Amino acid sequence: MLSRKRQEPTSRHADTSLIAQGTIIRGDVRFTGTLHLDGRIEGTVLGEGSNAVFTLSEQGQVQGEVRVPHAMINGQVNGDIYASERLELAAQARVIGDVRYNSLEMAAGAQVNGRMAHQGEDHVQRELPAPEVRSEPATV
Template identity: 55%
Template sequence: MSLFGNDGSKPRKRKPGVVDTLVGSNTEIRGDVLFTGGLHVDGRIKGKVLSTPGDAAILSVSEAGSIEGDVSVPILTINGQVSGNIYASDKMTLAPNARVTGNVYYNRLEVQAGAEVNGQLVHDPGGERAPASMHEMRGDFAVGDLRDVRDLRRPKVAS
């Protein structure tokens, strides 16, 4: 058994809503973040945040969390601050303390009393307005980098 409960011999089964990565309240990341699985932000990210193409990723931003940059992810819950355009291809929830400055492109949207959006809300059920396969948003990431991140989550099994 490894430190994190998976010895790498077989792929881990994903549970819905599981947080794989946590940006703690005393953490600030400067640069783009590319992730798979679940990401929870209690700290600050200054850069773009996006999930790998085809991944059923979940991003949550707590009341203490903030993101300064564009966000592209299938499922998103915000209770903190986001300054940048948002592309939520599946579902987006704006909790009571959510403060968004930028345009929001969504498929399904839940807005709770108290949430604020300073920008346009655009219904985008097919995700046509989202960056094409994240290529437009990914900045310095190369296509090979996207493939490598996905491969880390699914260890290769010898034939």
């Protein structure tokens, strides 16, 4: 008889948080793992860690910024979206704000009312150098 090592059940949804339809959160939300929103967030949505995934259902709404590595949007966002890795805009997605992404998939019917800009991995926000300060010799 073959001996099988019993594996512990591993759920892909073990690190998933759900905000149900009818729930309104006023304030910023920070999360790791996956956040699935069917309700409404009035504040910034911030995914921490390179594997953080934000999913917004058709019923879901965000009134504020979304800053995550991975986002799947199928509801309404009134604010800017910053997806450092991948952004998926499904057919019911409605975004009023600017969108920055590394990789983008946009379904027919998705709407963005704002600017869209690609930011690759080599994208570094550069600041202008500080102006040189010239010291004049003191006059007596």
